[in-house]
Amino acid sequence: MTPALDLAGIFVFALSGALQGVRKRLDVVGMAVLAFFTAVGGGITRDLFIGVQPAAFRDTGYLLVPIAATAIAFFWHPQVERAMPGVLVFDAAGIGLFCAVGTAKALAYGLSPLHAVLLGVCTAVGGGVIRDVLSGEMPTLLYDRQLYAVPAMLGSTAMAVLYALDIRGFAATLSSAVLAFALRILAMRYGWRAPLARGVGGPV
Amino acid sequence: MTPALDLAGIFVFALSGALQGVRKRLDVVGMAVLAFFTAVGGGITRDLFIGVQPAAFRDTGYLLVPIAATAIAFFWHPQVERAMPGVLVFDAAGIGLFCAVGTAKALAYGLSPLHAVLLGVCTAVGGGVIRDVLSGEMPTLLYDRQLYAVPAMLGSTAMAVLYALDIRGFAATLSSAVLAFALRILAMRYGWRAPLARGVGGPV
Amino acid sequence: MTPALDLAGIFVFALSGALQGVRKRLDVVGMAVLAFFTAVGGGITRDLFIGVQPAAFRDTGYLLVPIAATAIAFFWHPQVERAMPGVLVFDAAGIGLFCAVGTAKALAYGLSPLHAVLLGVCTAVGGGVIRDVLSGEMPTLLYDRQLYAVPAMLGSTAMAVLYALDIRGFAATLSSAVLAFALRILAMRYGWRAPLARGVGGPV
Numbered sequence: 248m249t250p251a252l253d254l255a256g257i258f259v260f261a262l263s264g265a266l267q268g269v270r271k272r273l274d275v276v277g278m279a280v281l282a283f284f285t286a287v288g289g290g291i292t293r294d295l296f297i298g299v300q301p302a303a304f305r306d307t308g309y310l311l312v313p314i315a316a317t318a319i320a321f322f323w324h325p326q327v328e329r330a331m332p333g334v335l336v337f338d339a340a341g342i343g344l345f346c347a348v349g350t351a352k353a354l355a356y357g358l359s360p361l362h363a364v365l366l367g368v369c370t371a372v373g374g375g376v377i378r379d380v381l382s383g384e385m386p387t388l389l390y391d392r393q394l395y396a397v398p399a400m401l402g403s404t405a406m407a408v409l410y411a412l413d414i415r416g417f418a419a420t421l422s423s424a425v426l427a428f429a430l431r432i433l434a435m436r437y438g439w440r441a442p443l444a445r446g447v448g449g450p451v
Numbered sequence: 452m453t454p455a456l457d458l459a460g461i462f463v464f465a466l467s468g469a470l471q472g473v474r475k476r477l478d479v480v481g482m483a484v485l486a487f488f489t490a491v492g493g494g495i496t497r498d499l500f501i502g503v504q505p506a507a508f509r510d511t512g513y514l515l516v517p518i519a520a521t522a523i524a525f526f527w528h529p530q531v532e533r534a535m536p537g538v539l540v541f542d543a544a545g546i547g548l549f550c551a552v553g554t555a556k557a558l559a560y561g562l563s564p565l566h567a568v569l570l571g572v573c574t575a576v577g578g579g580v581i582r583d584v585l586s587g588e589m590p591t592l593l594y595d596r597q598l599y600a601v602p603a604m605l606g607s608t609a610m611a612v613l614y615a616l617d618i619r620g621f622a623a624t625l626s627s628a629v630l631a632f633a634l635r636i637l638a639m640r641y642g643w644r645a646p647l648a649r650g651v652g653g654p655v
Numbered sequence: 656m657t658p659a660l661d662l663a664g665i666f667v668f669a670l671s672g673a674l675q676g677v678r679k680r681l682d683v684v685g686m687a688v689l690a691f692f693t694a695v696g697g698g699i700t701r702d703l704f705i706g707v708q709p710a711a712f713r714d715t716g717y718l719l720v721p722i723a724a725t726a727i728a729f730f731w732h733p734q735v736e737r738a739m740p741g742v743l744v745f746d747a748a749g750i751g752l753f754c755a756v757g758t759a760k761a762l763a764y765g766l767s768p769l770h771a772v773l774l775g776v777c778t779a780v781g782g783g784v785i786r787d788v789l790s791g792e793m794p795t796l797l798y799d800r801q802l803y804a805v806p807a808m809l810g811s812t813a814m815a816v817l818y819a820l821d822i823r824g825f826a827a828t829l830s831s832a833v834l835a836f837a838l839r840i841l842a843m844r845y846g847w848r849a850p851l852a853r854g855v856g857g858p859v
Contacts (some may be wrong), residue, residue, distance in 0.1 A: 268797070272856065274849035277797030278802045291704070296495070298504025305769050311769075319859025321852045361515075362508050367500045376585070381784070383793030385587030389472070389481030441478035444525045448476065493720070502697070502708025565719075566712050590793030593676070593685030600684045645682035648729045652680065 253348065254308050256341035261286035261313040263338060264378050265320035266327060272381055275321060281378050282313040282320070289373030293366045297356050334433065339398075343428035346371040346399040347420045350406040360407040367403030371427075372396050392441045394434035402427025403410050453527050457552065458512050465490035465517040467542060468582050469524035470531060475586055479525060485582050486517040486524070490520035493577030497553050497570045539639065543602075547632035550575040550603040551624045554610040564611040571607030575631075576600050596645045598638035606631025661756065662716050664749035669694035669721040670738035671746060672733060672786050679790055683729060689786050690728070692722040697781030701757050701774045705764050743843065747806075752837035754779040754807040755828045758814040768815040775811030779835075780804050800849045802842035810835025 264285025268278035284291075287303040294301040303309040320327055327334070349370025353363035372388055372395060377404070379386040388395055406423035409415070468489025472482035486494075491507040497507040507513040524531055532540070548550055553574025557567035576592055576599060583590040610627035613619070637643070672693025676686035695711040702709040711717040714766075728735055735742070757778025761771035780796055780803060787794040796803055814831040817823070841847070 394477040
């Protein structure tokens with residue numbers, strides 16, 4: 248994968264974690280903890296489930312980028328908040344990239360395509376779930392009905408299908424990531440929502 | 452172990468996770484996440500603590516059964532809720548089975564009997580703890596005073612004792628599971644409760 | 656490391672977990688779960704992040720000490736609560752010891768100094784975070800502005816610097832632990848606080 252792209256995805260996710268820290272009036276330690284786990288928590292979980300040491304503890308960039316994002320949110324959070332609609336586009340790009348990269352890593356370690364798709368989704372959305380659990384909230388992912396996991400699932404599936412067809416490397420990653428990104432953007436634009444169980448109203 | 456029994460235990464646990472999702476008005480993604488981690492979260496935790504790759508990411512059944520349970524809860528949750536008293540019997544069977552299987556796996560990997568009992572309990576009750584944490588609630592296990600972990604602890608202890616006596620395989624698993632199951636059913640029937648610290652009233 | 660010191664640190668942390676269980680009126684199972692994870696949760700997390708089997712599942716003391724702390728809190732929690740100001744001094748000693756030991760273990764497994772510092776902090780404060788998440792609360796660490804992670808960070812940094820200078824073993828552990836301990840005690844004594852993001856008031 249292109250490490251620069253990877254670090255860009257981590258930066259955007261870390262920024263969203265640090266901002267959640269500001270909103271909850273956490274101190275700078277809390278901001279840094281949320282920034283770090285939002286950014287790399289999905290990848291850490293994926294690696295533990297694959298059974299290898301999490302890459303975040305081998306690569307210094309995975310640590311420095313969340314620290315930089317924390318510093319930016321610490322000093323300029325009002326400006327970053329105002330830029331959030333733009334940040335959501337980068338977040339969608341992060342989802343796309345992370346689901347593709349996560350699926351590829353799971354397949355490279357010999358997991359079944361079904362498990363690889365699960366771990367691709369986990370890479371993309373796991374950090375946000377950890378951020379919410381650490382913030383003392385139910386994970387947004389579980390109830391807010393936005394299509395967030397679903398685009399990741401389709402991007403991961405595309406990646407697994409291309410892998411089975413022996414189409415690998417940058418082209419496969421890019422097209423899967425773009426598919427997930429486009430679906431996420433369309434879901435935001437048109438307000439597509441995940442269904443509730445039959446006969447159930449929305450959250451109280 | 453008998454894989455069919457194992458999958459039956461996973462099915463019952465997944466159903467209880469998916470139903471909790473319906474009660475909390477989660478969307479279908481949230482239901483599936485709760486179903487999956489309720490069913491296999493205990494085993495995943497056990498495997499991470501043993502230091503091996505979680506079995507749930509090697510076996511396709513561990514993924515398909517929670518998806519099936521989610522689909523059933525999605526369409527027929529009122530009927531499943533009505534059948535819950537019956538489901539609790541299956542849940543007790545799941546506890547029995549999981550504590551026996553979990554203890555055996557830990558012993559097979561050379562852990563001490565004491566640690567194997569801990570991991571047997573963890574296999575049986577860990578999924579429910581993860582379900583509650585993801586739902587934004589304190590784990591029921593910690594406060595509700597029902598004997599839930601205690602039957603698992605006795606079943607796991609039986610398994611470890613039989614193992615030390617060189618009685619292994621299906622007979623040991625079955626008798627340990629039946630012991631935990633019977634204690635859990637008796638605890639439900641007679642309302643046995645775990646003690647609070649000396650001089651403390653119930654939860655406020 | 657001196658195992659007796661290590662077990663003393665675990666005992667103090669386990670006591671604080673069991674007491675939180677009493678305050679939340681948990682039953683004895685909940686008390687034991689909080690005691691165990693408060694005491695060894697930081698080390699478990701560190702070991703998973705290093706990619707080795709958690710030491711807590713190899714060493715019987717790591718299991719028996721939390722059980723003993725639970726029993727003490729169960730029968731004598733009013734006395735222990737009254738002794739808490741004294742216990743906080745032991746807690747500070749635990750932080751110092753755990754950050755030094757955790758950093759040393761990460762370095763011994765070949766992690767970079769930066770990651771080793773992160774894992775030293777994680778060893779010292781991770782158990783408290785898990786205790787709070789299991790109790791259904793936001794981790795105190797994230798918002799309460801006490802200098803708790805910061806002394807651990809400085810102790811871990813001292814350990815990593817000494818390691819780079821080839822000063823290892825008991826002398827390095829002791830001096831790093833004493834540094835973190837002293838900073839923690841000074842922070843408590845003078846009410847030093849971690850900063851909030853620029854322009855943000857305290858928690859609502």
